Amino acid sequence: MSALPARRDEPASGFAAEAVRAQFPILATRMRGRPLVYLDSAASAQKPRAVIDALARFYEHDYANIHRGVYELSQRASALHEEARREVARFLGSRDPREIVFVRNATEGVNLVAYAFLEPRLEPGDEILVTEMEHHANIVPWQLVAGRRGARVVPVPITDEGELRVEDVAERIGPRTRMLAVTWVSNVLGTITPVHAIAELARRRGVPLLVDAAQAAPHLPIDVRSLGADFLVFSGHKTYGPSGVGVLWGRAELLEAMPPWQGGGDMIERVSFAGTTFNTIPFRFEAGTPDIAGIHALGVALRWLRGLGLEAVRAHEEALVGYALERLPRVPGLRVLGSPRARAAVVAFTIDGLHPQDVGTLLDLDGIAIRTGHHCAMPLHERLGLPASARASMGVYTTLGEIDALAASLERIVARFR
Numbered sequence: 001m002s003a004l005p006a007r008r009d010e011p012a013s014g015f016a017a018e019a020v021r022a023q024f025p026i027l028a029t030r031m032r033g034r035p036l037v038y039l040d041s042a043a044s045a046q047k048p049r050a051v052i053d054a055l056a057r058f059y060e061h062d063y064a065n066i067h068r069g070v071y072e073l074s075q076r077a078s079a080l081h082e083e084a085r086r087e088v089a090r091f092l093g094s095r096d097p098r099e100i101v102f103v104r105n106a107t108e109g110v111n112l113v114a115y116a117f118l119e120p121r122l123e124p125g126d127e128i129l130v131t132e133m134e135h136h137a138n139i140v141p142w143q144l145v146a147g148r149r150g151a152r153v154v155p156v157p158i159t160d161e162g163e164l165r166v167e168d169v170a171e172r173i174g175p176r177t178r179m180l181a182v183t184w185v186s187n188v189l190g191t192i193t194p195v196h197a198i199a200e201l202a203r204r205r206g207v208p209l210l211v212d213a214a215q216a217a218p219h220l221p222i223d224v225r226s227l228g229a230d231f232l233v234f235s236g237h238k239t240y241g242p243s244g245v246g247v248l249w250g251r252a253e254l255l256e257a258m259p260p261w262q263g264g265g266d267m268i269e270r271v272s273f274a275g276t277t278f279n280t281i282p283f284r285f286e287a288g289t290p291d292i293a294g295i296h297a298l299g300v301a302l303r304w305l306r307g308l309g310l311e312a313v314r315a316h317e318e319a320l321v322g323y324a325l326e327r328l329p330r331v332p333g334l335r336v337l338g339s340p341r342a343r344a345a346v347v348a349f350t351i352d353g354l355h356p357q358d359v360g361t362l363l364d365l366d367g368i369a370i371r372t373g374h375h376c377a378m379p380l381h382e383r384l385g386l387p388a389s390a391r392a393s394m395g396v397y398t399t400l401g402e403i404d405a406l407a408a409s410l411e412r413i414v415a416r417f418r
């Protein structure tokens with residue numbers, strides 16, 4: 001048994017976790033006869049009542065296709081759609097809602113930049129720099145366009161602690177580097193990378209920078225103006241919004257200069273068989289009917305998250321991850337992956353003598369949901385010399401008691417099966 005007392009109901013760092021938690025209906029679910037302990041927020045976050053209600057309300061009262069109808073309902077839906085765009089701009093600190101392109105998810109945002117921005121500029125022998133700890137979403141799209149152009153994707157190594165050093169990035173920027181694509185937060189190690197310093201470096205060396213903020217957006221305040229990157233992507237479903245909607249932010253002058261990447265309705269100015277002209281940004285990149293209700297609900301989710309205060313969210317999650325890093329290593333044979341100085345609310349681990357898959361399955365019997373596998377970061381696992389790991393990831397609703405529940409369950413598993 002742990003020497004630390006069970007603290008299931010105690011909020012971390014004065015943040016009203018239980019009050020926040022009460023807003024998430026799914027967290028009242030029982031799993032296998034026990035309270036659900038949801039520790040897979042890095043894969044997808046659960047949704048607060050405000051978001052669930054916004055979706056239902058939109059379909060009940062405001063739904064019609066956007067940007068097309070002259071009738072009032074369509075105009076109302078269109079106004080709400082553009083309000084969501086302004087809300088995303090506020091969330092990211094952009095002054096210009098034209099810089100916000102709605103996509104399906106972070107993955108689609110990276111693909112859009114790879115095909116519409118980078119591919120036309122790529123020559124054989126060119127290089128795209130990523131890091132060893134990228135999610136596949138920030139590797140494979142670059143490999144696809146590199147393959148079409150005879151270019152290559154080059155990984156920047158990380159340290160044994162799981163950190164990304166600016167000097168290692170600087171060292172690998174060469175005359176053929178055409179793009180730098182870096183995650184802000186690792187979805188496995190939780191490492192918070194020095195994106196501000198990397199952006200400054202990229203600017204100095206004249207290399208366009210895409211920041212993958214899929215794991216940053218739910219946890220850290222973002223201000224694209226002070227960040228100084230060129231593109232940034234994130235997914236709605238990890239930021240307490242619906243699945244199926246995501247965001248690409250790009251500097252207006254770069255978006256303006258980019259050709260369209262998918263053709264269809266809404267992205268055109270005028271179509272004829274003699275030739276077609278295209279709409280202004282961001283609509284040029286938004287072909288076809290989007291997830292209209294989902295985008296509205298994403299705006300609601302981001303407003304809700306801003307309402308909690310991202311500084312307060314960060315403090316809450318720092319307390320959680322600090323506690324997890326103190327408590328989990330007391331489980332016999334448990335090894336936490338990485339020891340970065342700055343870590344978001346993600347802790348990946350292995351347990352000697354137990355396969356992560358089995359650990360996940362056994363935890364599930366206690367109603368505890370964690371992620372096991374390579375977490376879409378196979379090159380990182382290769383770097384770590386591991387085929388797979390287990391990962392507990394936290395969110396605004398996570399309590400210290402849930403970390404205790406995880407640790408206690410792991411201790412029972414170790415005692416019984418190892």
Ligand code: PMP
Pocket residue numbers: 042043105106107108135137138183185186187212214215235376
């Ligand atoms: N980047 C990172 C760091 C991620 O963690 C994820 C999701 N696990 C993605 C990109 C891709 O997100 P999505 O599947 O929502 O496109």
